[in-house]
Amino acid sequence: MDQIPSEKLDPENLKQLYDELYEKSAPRRLPKTFEFVVRKRMSVFFGTSFEEKQVVNVPKKFDMVSSDGKIVGEAKRYTRTKNNSGITSTIAEYVWLLEKTPGEKKFIVFGGEREIPEKWLKKHRHLLDGNLSFYFYDMETDVLEELNK
Template sequence: MGVPIPGVADWRPFEAYARQYFSELWQLDLQERRTDVGGLVPWKFDLVSPDGRVVGDAKWLKNTAVPAAKWQAIAEYVWLLQKLDAERVFMVFGQDAEVAERYLKRVRPLTPPVEFYFLDGAGHRLI
């Protein structure tokens, strides 16, 4: 658990907060947009630059004793992001960094080039 984000209690406001935060940080207009995965399959991601060179997705997940279903959701997005022709691909997690940390402890060698961030009321950090 991190520092609470004022006004953020579930995934929708977290997505909006992450969109605004990373848009300002990277000086981009990140929006929810569709982009073609592998040049073939249209897919909607939460944080996409107008030119599609930066693509990310926001996840609001709480850690559980056996997070297998959450890890499957993360793995799906890692795989999709890896198939994009983008300069930067990333996932940003809110609520509980431990979900992503535990996932990465097991499979980090399989995740490049996807960047993982945790975002809370104190800012962001690379996981």
């Protein structure tokens, strides 16, 4: 899989930001830290700013919505558990909700265990519409990869 370069983002600054946030936050805050860093990374990638907000006709606040609502995304960090069926169902829920948005570009950025979204895609890729992308983001290396090209 090709890595997506972060042309405008200085990886050293992002790593420093991540380290500072991680040191200051308790382990229960790591998902919010991941969302924050991913929001910054995807803002650079798409060339637009994102904010957490609800979109028209979908009763959910999404992690990343562009000001014009044309780009909508979620940031999800999963680690291996004894029972991943709950995670599988949660991913399906986010896919379904994203597909209901009027956004032109929809995406989910995963972190943590890469195997989790890869297994989901292996089983359910054929159910996705062509307008939803899965990415995996490694915060330590600032590597962003699209998983479902």
